[in-house]
Amino acid sequence: MSNLPILIIGGGIGGLSVALALAQKGQRVHVLEKAPEFGEIGYGIQMGPNVSRMLDRLGVLKALELHSVFPDALRLIDAIDNREITRIALGNSFLERYQYRYFVIHRRDLHGEILEACKRREEITLEASRGLISFEDHGNSVLARCENGAEYEGAALIGADGLWSPTRAAIVGDGAPRVAGHVTYRGVVPTDEIIDRSHLDSMTIWVGPDLHLVQYRLRGGAVMNNVATVSSRRFRRGERDFGGLDELDEVFSRADPRVRDMLRYISRDRNWVLHDREPVTNWSRGRATLLGDAAHPTLQYLAQGANMAIEDGVVLAEKVAAAEGDFSRAFLAYQRERMNRTARVVLSSRFFGEYIHADSGARELRNELARRRDPENPWEVDWLYRGIEVDGRL
Numbered sequence: 001m002s003n004l005p006i007l008i009i010g011g012g013i014g015g016l017s018v019a020l021a022l023a024q025k026g027q028r029v030h031v032l033e034k035a036p037e038f039g040e041i042g043y044g045i046q047m048g049p050n051v052s053r054m055l056d057r058l059g060v061l062k063a064l065e066l067h068s069v070f071p072d073a074l075r076l077i078d079a080i081d082n083r084e085i086t087r088i089a090l091g092n093s094f095l096e097r098y099q100y101r102y103f104v105i106h107r108r109d110l111h112g113e114i115l116e117a118c119k120r121r122e123e124i125t126l127e128a129s130r131g132l133i134s135f136e137d138h139g140n141s142v143l144a145r146c147e148n149g150a151e152y153e154g155a156a157l158i159g160a161d162g163l164w165s166p167t168r169a170a171i172v173g174d175g176a177p178r179v180a181g182h183v184t185y186r187g188v189v190p191t192d193e194i195i196d197r198s199h200l201d202s203m204t205i206w207v208g209p210d211l212h213l214v215q216y217r218l219r220g221g222a223v224m225n226n227v228a229t230v231s232s233r234r235f236r237r238g239e240r241d242f243g244g245l246d247e248l249d250e251v252f253s254r255a256d257p258r259v260r261d262m263l264r265y266i267s268r269d270r271n272w273v274l275h276d277r278e279p280v281t282n283w284s285r286g287r288a289t290l291l292g293d294a295a296h297p298t299l300q301y302l303a304q305g306a307n308m309a310i311e312d313g314v315v316l317a318e319k320v321a322a323a324e325g326d327f328s329r330a331f332l333a334y335q336r337e338r339m340n341r342t343a344r345v346v347l348s349s350r351f352f353g354e355y356i357h358a359d360s361g362a363r364e365l366r367n368e369l370a371r372r373r374d375p376e377n378p379w380e381v382d383w384l385y386r387g388i389e390v391d392g393r394l
């Protein structure tokens with residue numbers, strides 16, 4: 001291993017996971033985070049059994065379980081008539097099939113536990129207020145320059161700097177991410193405030209024409225996470241001003257009154273315009289590579305963006321350890337292994353976006369086929385939830 005640390009740009013869920021995975025292999029790393037503090041936004045996140053497996057390897061799963069909620073099912077309900085269409089049961093047969101559970105957690109708890117684990121490792125240095133502006137690959141080392149004028153020499157560089165990654169701009173150079181035309185609003189409220197309490201134990205998605213609403217509990221059930229999304233017709237018509245509160249209310253006006261009423265749990269002061277990118281095959285170059293949203297940003301319809309970032313980190317650490325200092329070989333091997341799985345997540349997420357937002361005949365067909373599903377057999381996501389092999393074992 002080189003005496004120089006690997007520089008990790010970005011200390012989000014992806015950056016900290018790869019820091020921890022590399023430290024476990026004995027590799028020194030230096031994480032440079034642009035924000036004044038390491039942190040996450042205050043909403044929920046879903047974690048599939050594929051990532052529970054990775055978090056177990058990273059040694060943080062037990063700590064995370066203390067903050068987690070384990071829903072009994074993923075329920076799909078038609079937002080127009082409020083009738084359940086199908087569900088994935090998350091009980092014993094799910095656990096038997098995948099060996100790990102599906103859980104939901106507050107992002108700050110997830111990020112916080114990984115951050116604490118990083119702080120306990122002497123191989124890891126964490127520095128905030130260090131926004132990368134550029135880097136150079138010198139062949140046997142890399143040099144990173146930050147906004148405040150600070151420079152860092154590293155053995156290699158990993159861009160875990162998210163959707164708007166400057167590292168990606170330097171390596172891939174494919175411009176801005178794709179605007180999907182979907183806009184999300186979120187809100188977390190005390191569970192006591194929830195009026196319709198019929199789905200408290202599940203991860204529930206109400207789906208309808210150009211809309212969906214997700215609900216699940218967090219923090220031992222004390223609070224309810226709510227996410228409302230519209231697929232904007234105004235965007236499809238080419239209008240620049242789309243996805244505002246007026247369009248949210250207009251699209252949800254077709255939903256059952258009980259679904260419409262749930263918009264009361266959403267904060268109306270901020271929204272997220274959703275993006276992804278076409279999958280690429282060239283996100284590693286020389287001693288630099290990308291990870292997580294910087295490499296393969298995805299829509300949230302499989303709830304796998306952060307899951308993929310964490311898987312990336314574990315695989316990347318395995319390849320670095322195996323390549324014994326040959327970082328370009330390690331990064332190409334990592335990219336080769338991650339490319340198709342992450343591309344499948346990106347493209348399948350687009351499909352699931354269409355599927356849940358279906359209208360008219362497509363909605364009827366979806367509901368009829370989905371009602372015939374066996375809730376104990378989630379074949380559509382089996383390839384995903386079975387997880388990946390690392391170091392020759394699942």
Ligand SMILES: Cc1cc2nc3c(=O)[nH]c(=O)nc-3n(C[C@H](O)[C@H](O)[C@H](O)COP(=O)(O)OP(=O)(O)OC[C@H]3O[C@@H](n4cnc5c(N)ncnc54)[C@H](O)[C@@H]3O)c2cc1C
Pocket residue numbers: 009010011012013014015032033034035044045046047130131132133160161162163164165166184227272274291292293294300303304305306307308309
């Ligand atoms: C509505 C919604 C719901 C979602 N739900 C789920 C879900 O249920 N499950 C799931 O797995 N995923 C989900 N995702 C996706 C998930 O949030 C992202 O995929 C994940 O956070 C990506 O992690 P990351 O570490 O790659 O990037 P980020 O979380 O974006 O972290 C990037 C970090 O880099 C820092 N940074 C940026 N620029 C620089 C720079 N120049 N120098 C230094 N640091 C920099 C940033 O400050 C940040 O800390 C959802 C996304 C959305 C929008």
